[in-house]
Amino acid sequence: MKLVVSSPPHWHEKLTVSKIHYNFILALLPAVIYAIFTYGMPAVRVMTLAVATAVIADILIRLAFRKPVTATDGSAFLIGLLFALILPPSVPYWFVIIGSFLCITIGKEIFGGLGSNPLNPVLVGWAILHISWPGYLNFNLAVANYNLDFPLHYPLTMLKNGGSELISGFNFLDLLLGKQVGGMGAAAVLLILIGGIYLLLRKIISWEIPFFFAVGVVVMSAVFWLSNSAVYANPLFHLLTGNVMIGMFFLATDYASSPFNKWGMIVFGLGIGVLTVILRTLSVYPDGVIFAILIMNLFTPLLDRIKNNPKPLAINHIERR
Amino acid sequence: MNSLLLKSKEMKITEVPEPKEVLLPLKGFDEEKEKLKIKEGSRVKTGEELIPGVYSTVTGTITGIDIMSFAGTDLTILRIAVSETDEIAPEITAAADYLEKDAAELLKKLNRANLGFDEELKDIKTVIISAVDTEPLAASYQQFLIENPDTVTEGLKLIKHLTAAGKVFLALPEPLLSSAANLTAGAADIFPVKPVYPNGLPEILTRDISRKYDTGKTAFLKIEKLVAAVLALRDGKPFSHKVITAAGKGKIKNLKVRIGTPLKDLLQDMQPGENEKVMIGGPMMGTACYNTDLPVTADVDMIYVQDAAEIVKNENNQCMNCGKCVEVCPAHLSVNLIGRYAEFSIFEQCRDLGIQHCIECGLCAYYCPSGRSLVQFIQLAKSELEKIEAEKIETEGEDVE
Missing domain, CATH: 1.20.58 (Methane Monooxygenase Hydroxylase; Chain G, domain 1)
Known part of the structure; x- marks a missing residue:
């Protein structure tokens, strides 16, 4: 009789890499449905194109690098989907293909694949496009041909151009329910929040980064708002617009590019929140979330050095016989 | 934090029939020196010294010496055919008034009874006695506490006497707290532990207690050994039996076995099949064995048979830094x-x-x-x-x- 021999532990929780990615995708599903219902076929076109490009690019590049193909683990699918959800629905097909391809190649695989990317792959692709062809990421132009039941202006551009007077027309409940212009899935604030809470409950993401991201946004925007409420928007407006919600739960929490110890996570979250509001208020860009996350990604190796004090367990006298 | 609960269901300890043959690992066996003492065909009594520091746990006839491989090392194993009557070596004596004797003398007696107490126990500040099982499926320590309350109380007094330790802690799983409240009779403090792995491991227990109390130099003792110490001194019984949890094939039970019983004698109704895994120890820290001929030794608390379908295959993929x-x-x-x-x-x-x-x-x-x-x-x-x-x-x- 042959017995199997292996090293301990002999049990496993059975939450695998693929299951984690599928859970992320599941959590994004409400936002995907929102995008389809709000923008129709153009949204479907962008999402399928982005996902297909990402998966194919992942397979090709791994073949080229002579590494095992891991497309079934859902990582490329997730990157493509997240990339699509922060785009406006009107972008041309080549724009989506180039962006999604860049996410996978420059964002992820070039650094050694899953787990080794120093920056969030989705945001790398997005940032390259944003700087190269800024015109296509204009949310106001994107909805020009639509007839929707909410104001067809990107709230953050309004804020940038006209201060808090222009945004007084936005009702917070509408913003929460996704009745706003923005990334095709990112605008569905409530649905993203539900997805994020699902991930928290499944313990797939830890609460520190989203919570302190929100704290950073609220504190920093409160500072501006209290100093001059005629020019600056209130904290709630900042929380409910742009990419804050999707960034909080889905972008900032990317495993490889965020710190792994608690104190690092807290500083990381706070940093993104504060930078987001500073970029929104003082830079030329209407929304600062993505650049804020990319900047804090660069600090991750440093934040990981915050001492995660090993608690000595070796004790002077133990009898284990 | 994690969901690996320790067992808290009561499981009666059942005695296993005497084995036909007992296998004893001879630690530090030197063939040259000890050839004369251990001879094939010679009779040994329970508690008799075989080589320095190794005592027989059974009465019987020596049938030979073997080498067995376990966890990457070779063990020298002595085979003893078990006799029908159990005779205890004359050196081991009972004394009802043992608590009045000198501590150093008692420690010597305990070591003679195969309990392996450390001489260093003398200058210990704190003693931790654990009735918390270490592995997720194991339930032998807590069952020991449930079934031997009086002996435990007596043992706590003995420990106080032996070590002159300032503090004695009895660590037990929280569900047992109410039933064990009067058990210590003032001889020890009760330290309740959440029944979650790895809270029962000696290192974790010692750290957790030292966080709450000023402990100093600490000794750790399984509850089973505490009871065995009382039995050895009071009743003159050497440490020859061990309570273990056996789990596998959908069954789980507490067994009282003679030390040295081969695993295959214990796995009668949970026989491992082809390509299954048998381990000494539990699912988290246990060591998988090559065969079931290996014996239960004094430090085994659990044996576990894992079905082929449950065996985890390590993929060893790249780290994704999830934290x-x-x-x-x-x-x-x-x-x-x-x-x-x-x-x-x-x-x-x-x-x-x-x-x-x-x-x-x-x-x-x-x-x-x-x-x-x-x-x-x-x-x-x-x-x-x-x-x-x-x-x-x-x-x-x-x-x-």
Whole structure:
């Protein structure tokens, strides 16, 4: 009789890499449905194109690098989907293909694949496009041909151009329910929040980064708002617009590019929140979330050095016989 | 934090029929020296000294010496055919008034009764007696507490007498708290423990208690040994039986077995099939065996048979940096970094990250979504670091010369 021999532990929780990615995708599903219902076929076109490009690019590049193909683990699918959800629905097909391809190649695989990317792959692709062809990421132009039941202006551009007077027309409940212009899935604030809470409950993401991201946004925007409420928007407006919600739960929490110890996570979250509001208020860009996350990604190796004090367990006298 | 609950259901201890043959590992066996004493065909009594520090746990006839391989080392095993009557060696005596005797003398007596107490017990400040099981499926310690309350109370008094320790703690799982409240009779403080793995491991228990109380030099004792000590001194019974939990094939039970019983005698109704796994120890820290001929030794608390379908195949994928291992590590180590450094043979960095604090509880590898063999990596790094250390001492010695 042959017995199997292996090293301990002999049990496993059975939450695998693929299951984690599928859970992320599941959590994004409400936002995907929102995008389809709000923008129709153009949204479907962008999402399928982005996902297909990402998966194919992942397979090709791994073949080229002579590494095992891991497309079934859902990582490329997730990157493509997240990339699509922060785009406006009107972008041309080549724009989506180039962006999604860049996410996978420059964002992820070039650094050694899953787990080794120093920056969030989705945001790398997005940032390259944003700087190269800024015109296509204009949310106001994107909805020009639509007839929707909410104001067809990107709230953050309004804020940038006209201060808090222009945004007084936005009702917070509408913003929460996704009745706003923005990334095709990112605008569905409530649905993203539900997805994020699902991930928290499944313990797939830890609460520190989203919570302190929100704290950073609220504190920093409160500072501006209290100093001059005629020019600056209130904290709630900042929380409910742009990419804050999707960034909080889905972008900032990317495993490889965020710190792994608690104190690092807290500083990381706070940093993104504060930078987001500073970029929104003082830079030329209407929304600062993505650049804020990319900047804090660069600090991750440093934040990981915050001492995660090993608690000595070796004790002077133990009898284990 | 984690969901690996320890068993808290009561499971009666059942006695296993006497084995036909008992196998005893001879620790530190030197063939040249001890050839004369251990002869084939000679009779031994229960509690008789075989070689220094090794005592027979059974009465019978020696039938031979074998070598068996377990966990990468070769064990010298003495085979004894069991006789029908159980005779106890005359050196082991009962004394009802044992508590009035000198502590040093009692310690000697205990060691003579195969209990292996440490002489250092004298200058100990705190003694921790644990009735918390160490592994998720095990339930033998707590059952011991449930079934022997009076002996435990007596044992606590004995410990006070033996060690002159300022504090004695009885650690027990929270569900047993109400039923054991009057058990200590003032001789010990009760320390309730959440029945979650790895709270029952000696290192974790000692740390948790030292966080709440000023402990100083601490000794750790399983509850079973406490009871065995009383039985040895009071009733003159050497430590020859062991209570273990046997789990597998959908069954789980507490068994009282003679030390040295081969595993196959205990696995009658949970016989492992082809390509299944048998381990000495539990699912988290147990050691898988090559065969079922190995005996139950004094430090075995559990045996576990795992079905082929449940066997975890380590994929050892790339680390995705999810941080789960860091979150669950009871020593708060950066396991993800240690794992990667060890994988790429950068062992000095592992030391800087505090690898020596790892007690190999296995939680990191249990949770790792990439299926990385983190415990194995850590074991590798530890042994390599030991080699580096040894080399350093050697070369330093040369410099002096």
